[in-house]
Amino acid sequence: MRGTITAEDAIAEPEVRPAARRLAVRFPGLTRRRVITAGVLIAIGLIPVAVDAVSKSTFWQYIGAYIAVWAMLELSVVVITGYGGLISLMPFTFVGIGCFAAGLAVSVWGWPFWLAVPFAAAATMPISIAVGAASVRLKGLYLAIATLTFASALGETLFKWDAFTGGQAGHTIARPTLGPLDFSGGFAFYALTMAVALILIWMVHGLKSSRAGRAMLAVRDNEREAQALGINATKAKLTALVIGGALAGVGGAFYLALLGSPAPAGFQSPYVDVSSVLLVVWAVIGGIESAFGAFLGAFALISQQQVFQGAEKLFVFIGVYAALVLVVFLIFRPGGFVQVVKIQADRIRANPARGIPEAVGLVAINVFVIWLIIHFGTVASKT
Amino acid sequence: MPDVLPSEGSAGGPVLEIDAVTVRFGGITALDGVSMAIHPGEIVGLLGPNGAGKTTLFNAVSGFIKPEAGRVLLHGAEIQRLFPYERVAAGLGRTFQHVRLFRGLTVEENLLAAQHRHLSASPLAAMLRLRSWRRDEDEAHELVERMLDTVNLRPWRERYPWELSYGTLRFLELAAVLSLRPNVLLLDEPATGIQQKEVEALGPMLRRIRDDTGCAIFLIEHDMGLLMGTSERIYALDFGRVIAEGTPKDVSADSQVLESYLGRTRREEAAGA
Numbered sequence: 001m002r003g004t005i006t007a008e009d010a011i012a013e014p015e016v017r018p019a020a021r022r023l024a025v026r027f028p029g030l031t032r033r034r035v036i037t038a039g040v041l042i043a044i045g046l047i048p049v050a051v052d053a054v055s056k057s058t059f060w061q062y063i064g065a066y067i068a069v070w071a072m073l074e075l076s077v078v079v080i081t082g083y084g085g086l087i088s089l090m091p092f093t094f095v096g097i098g099c100f101a102a103g104l105a106v107s108v109w110g111w112p113f114w115l116a117v118p119f120a121a122a123a124t125m126p127i128s129i130a131v132g133a134a135s136v137r138l139k140g141l142y143l144a145i146a147t148l149t150f151a152s153a154l155g156e157t158l159f160k161w162d163a164f165t166g167g168q169a170g171h172t173i174a175r176p177t178l179g180p181l182d183f184s185g186g187f188a189f190y191a192l193t194m195a196v197a198l199i200l201i202w203m204v205h206g207l208k209s210s211r212a213g214r215a216m217l218a219v220r221d222n223e224r225e226a227q228a229l230g231i232n233a234t235k236a237k238l239t240a241l242v243i244g245g246a247l248a249g250v251g252g253a254f255y256l257a258l259l260g261s262p263a264p265a266g267f268q269s270p271y272v273d274v275s276s277v278l279l280v281v282w283a284v285i286g287g288i289e290s291a292f293g294a295f296l297g298a299f300a301l302i303s304q305q306q307v308f309q310g311a312e313k314l315f316v317f318i319g320v321y322a323a324l325v326l327v328v329f330l331i332f333r334p335g336g337f338v339q340v341v342k343i344q345a346d347r348i349r350a351n352p353a354r355g356i357p358e359a360v361g362l363v364a365i366n367v368f369v370i371w372l373i374i375h376f377g378t379v380a381s382k383t
Numbered sequence: 384m385p386d387v388l389p390s391e392g393s394a395g396g397p398v399l400e401i402d403a404v405t406v407r408f409g410g411i412t413a414l415d416g417v418s419m420a421i422h423p424g425e426i427v428g429l430l431g432p433n434g435a436g437k438t439t440l441f442n443a444v445s446g447f448i449k450p451e452a453g454r455v456l457l458h459g460a461e462i463q464r465l466f467p468y469e470r471v472a473a474g475l476g477r478t479f480q481h482v483r484l485f486r487g488l489t490v491e492e493n494l495l496a497a498q499h500r501h502l503s504a505s506p507l508a509a510m511l512r513l514r515s516w517r518r519d520e521d522e523a524h525e526l527v528e529r530m531l532d533t534v535n536l537r538p539w540r541e542r543y544p545w546e547l548s549y550g551t552l553r554f555l556e557l558a559a560v561l562s563l564r565p566n567v568l569l570l571d572e573p574a575t576g577i578q579q580k581e582v583e584a585l586g587p588m589l590r591r592i593r594d595d596t597g598c599a600i601f602l603i604e605h606d607m608g609l610l611m612g613t614s615e616r617i618y619a620l621d622f623g624r625v626i627a628e629g630t631p632k633d634v635s636a637d638s639q640v641l642e643s644y645l646g647r648t649r650r651e652e653a654a655g656a
Contacts, residue, residue, distance in 0.1 A: 203510035210509030210516055211502040211523075214488070218496040221485035228445065228479070230471035230500040230563055239506055289487070 045194060049187060058186025062258075067295075067302045068193035069258050072251030074283050074294035075204050076244040081280065082288035083213060084240025085220025086135055087144040090151035092275035094124045094245045096267035098252025100164050103171030103262055113176035113257065120253040124245035127154070132238040151276060155269035170262035183257075193254055197295065200247060204291035207243070216240045281322060285329050287338030296337035300325075307370050311377015321373075396459060398423045398599050399444070399475075399567045404453030404463075406436070406443055406623075413439040415623040416453070421567060426593055426600045428614030430634065432644050436623040437603045438480060441569050445477045446470045457567065472500055476565030476598075480572050482556045484544045490555055491540040494530055497559035498523040526562065534558040550577035561592065567599045568592070574606045582606055586613040611635065619644065 023030055048060035077091050101123035105116035131147060138146050159165055166172075175184035176192075183192045207213040215236040218226040223233050256262055266272065278301065286297020304325075308318040333339045344362065348355030397420035406414040414436045421427050431437050442448045444455050446467035455463040457473050465473065484493050504519035531537045534554045544552055553573060560568065570589075574582045586609050593600055604610040610617070610631075617634040619627040621644070627637040634640055 206509050206512055206516075207506055209520065210506065211499060211504055211519060212506035212509060214492065214496040215499055217488055217492075218485050218499075221487050222483055224447065225479065225484055226496070227447075227467040228471070228477055229497045229559055230468050231496070232466070232468045243506060 048190065052186065061186040061190040063302060063306060065190045065193045065258055067298050068190070068197040069251060069254045070298035070302055071197040071295040072200055072254060073248060073279055074286060074297045075200055075291060076248035076251065077279050077283035078244075078288060078291055078294045079204060079207070079216075079247060080240050080244035081283065082290070082293075083208065083216040083220065084237055084244070085216070086131075086237060086240060087140060087147075087280075088131060088241075088244075089144050089148040089273070089276050089280065090131070090154075091244075091248055091279045092267070092272050093151040093154050094127060094248030095252040095255060095275075096154075096159055096262075096265070096272060097124050097127060098249030099256045099262045099265060099267065100159070100166070100171070100252075101249070102253035102256050103166055103173055104164065106173040107166070107171040113173065113253070114178065117250055117253045121246035121249035124249040125242060128241040128245035129238065132234070132241045135237050135241070136234055148273065148276075151273055152269050155267065155272045159267045159269075159272070165262065165267075168263065172261040173256055174260070175257055189258070193258065196250075196254065200250070201291045201295055204247070204294070208291070212236070212239055278322075281326050285325055285336050287336030289335070290338040293336050293338040296341070300337065307373055308377070311374045314373055314377035397421055397456075398458060399601070400454075400456040400459075401440070401444060402454040402456065404440070404443055404450045404455065406439055406448060406450050413623050414443065414450070417620070417623065417625055419618055419625065419628075421599045421601055423566070423599055424593060424597050426589065426602065426613055426615050428610045428617040428631070429601060429603045429620060430610065430617055430640065430644060431620035435620040435643075437620055438571055439623075440620070441477060441571055441601075441603065445475060445569060471563055471565075474566035475569070476560040476563045476567070477569035478553075478556050478560055478571055478573060480575065480603075482549070482552045484552065484556060484559065486544050489541050489543055490536055490547070491527060491531070493544065493555060494527040494536075494559060494562060495523050497562040498526050500563060501526065530558050530562055533561075550581045553577055553581075561596070564596070565598050567601065570600060570602045570604075572603050572605060574604055574609050582609055585609060589613055 045064075048064040051060045052058055073091065073095055076094060077088075080086050080088050080091070098120035102113070102116040102120040105111040105119050106113055111119070131150070134146050134150075135143055175182075175189055177183060181188070183189045208217070215226070215231045216239065218229070218231055219233045219236040226236070227233055255265060259265060266275065282297040282301040283294065284297075285300055286295070287293025288297075304318065304321065308315050308321070329336055333343075335342070340362075344355065344359050347358060399419075399421040401417060401419040403416045403418050404414055405412070405416055417436070417440060419427075429437050429440070439448065443450045443463075446462075446465060446469075450463060453463070454461055457470070457475060460473070462470050462473055462475070485496060488496060502519045502523055504513070504516040507513075508516040508519075531540055534557065536551070536555060536558060539547060539551060539555075544555065547555065553576070557570075557573070573589075574585055577585075589600055589602070590613065592598070602610065602614060612631075614631055617627075617629065617631050618625055619634055619637065619640045621639075626639045626643065627634050629637070
């Protein structure tokens with residue numbers, strides 16, 4: 001616990017400032033490291049706000065909200081595949097159900113958005129249970145194929161059923177309000193989605209160190225041994241699916257609020273399958289076993305899409321790029337970005353004089369790659 | 384092991400009863416009407432050549448395969464229709480011939496996972512950090528701390544199973560299964576793949592586990608020294624049938640056992656000499 005101030009330290013060390021000392025005594029969880037981390041994260045979170053303030057737009061806050069919503073979707077993959085070990089290739093189908101259910105509730109039944117969110121979460125449950133029933137018999141690749149087929153079937157039926165989806169345009173909704181709070185503005189909606197995403201990350205992170213979470217991890221690693229140690233494997237899988245499905249449902253509701261209409265999201269086959277695979281791929285790159293990995297994965301996914309959209313001529317290579325990144329991570333850093341961050345944090349802690357320049361170098365290399373892509377992408381489009 | 388709670392005694396009768404259990408794989412009869420009884424606090428050995436049906440018997444008792452006929456009774460209650468995890472709740476614990484445990488979890492997390500049946504907090508309680516989750520976690524960590532000391536695994540607590548020697552892994556598995564506080568412990572070749580020094584320590588350790596917890600131990604083992612020295616009673620199995628039963632002395636003198644198992648070893652030794 002280097003670099004932290006505990007309540008005991010604060011009392012023992014006279015050089016700690018009285019205000020800090022009072023805080024540390026009052027909130028023993030409020031360590032210096034956590035305060036610094038929170039400060040850095042808030043500063044990063046305010047970057048899009050600052051950029052937009054300068055350029056007088058809300059574009060980067062919209063992208064920020066996009067990342068927050070996709071982080072919610074990635075959380076679903078973390079719970080089902082990362083924790084539960086179930087290779088489901090239909091996460092975006094769950095999102096679609098949440099999205100359409102929320103649209104139906106708000107625009108047809110006139111429910112407030114805040115009631116539509118839990119409804120969207122609950123609406124995914126029948127599908128979760130169906131996949132859970134299949135997962136009792138099907139393992140690994142077979143389950144993956146079964147979910148892909150199931151997703152296509154739903155994409156062709158449920159997602160083409162106009163009463164549910166609202167037809168071609170879809171059920172459109174306005175951004176939510178809560179009493180005097182109006183979340184339709186760029187900053188307000190960005191702050192709302194980011195807050196929800198962070199709360200969900202905190203919740204999923206807590207799940208990992210609990211009876212239910214360890215049961216999922218145990219069943220994932222060795223189903224036979226888990227059962228021999230008194231764990232109900234079927235229940236563990238079903239729990240992962242229901243929680244993961246609910247997260248996708250919540251994400252779907254916020255996705256609808258972000259877009260305003262489900263039509264652009266492309267929930268019909270084959271778009272839904274492409275998005276599902278994208279979710280799984282970037283969950284792995286982010287760090288599929290970690291709730292924070294969900295956020296990093298969403299961040300990387302949305303960022304690369306933005307970068308390639310800026311580089312029109314290279315846009316066709318976006319899939320190649322993603323595949324390359326995935327392969328590199330699977331070989332060198334199977335724990336994804338979370339592992340990269342952890343390793344670098346350890347190196348900084350061990351030797352800041354070497355670790356910090358290294359971290360800056362890593363970021364610089366990435367910025368350079370992004371610059372290269374944009375540079376050659378746009379130059380090529382001009383000639 | 385004073386930390387592990389004593390098993391509930393059952394009035395008089397056997398704690399585990401195997402009644403005419405038959406298991407067939409296709410046309411092969413792996414177990415043919417096998418009947419056995421294990422009494423509370425007994426250490427019983429199971430002897431037999433490879434393919435005799437020893438592990439199949441353990442699988443049938445612990446619920447990993449369904450017998451075609453016969454009954455399995457724990458504390459006098461039929462358990463043959465229960466799922467493996469339900470048999471654990473009824474008081475049965477088992478280890479496997481090939482230990483793997485949970486490779487993505489540290490030693491400490493493996494043992495935390497083994498506390499499953501003693502905990503109760505819901506997933507939602509964990510996600511919202513409710514008091515019931517906090518209580519659960521405190522209890523689980525306390526139990527694991529004690530277990531780490533009991534089996535001397537403290538130096539490895541942050542390590543992963545694949546970083547451990549096979550012997551240490553065996554002790555980890557034993558610690559995990561003891562966390563269940565079983566009344567009957569089925570051990571499938573606990574001495575396989577571990578050093579001779581650890582094998583020698585295993586006999587006294589098993590007896591200590593029995594003395595401290597009162598649980599009965601049913602043991603498959605190819606190490607004759609360990610099996611004969613630790614077991615109070617032995618069943619010999621061959622071609623899916625019980626061919627002998629009695630004290631280690633009686634069984635090792637039994638002509639059928641000599642022929643099917645020990646005799647073969649002696650003939651091999653004679654051939655080798």
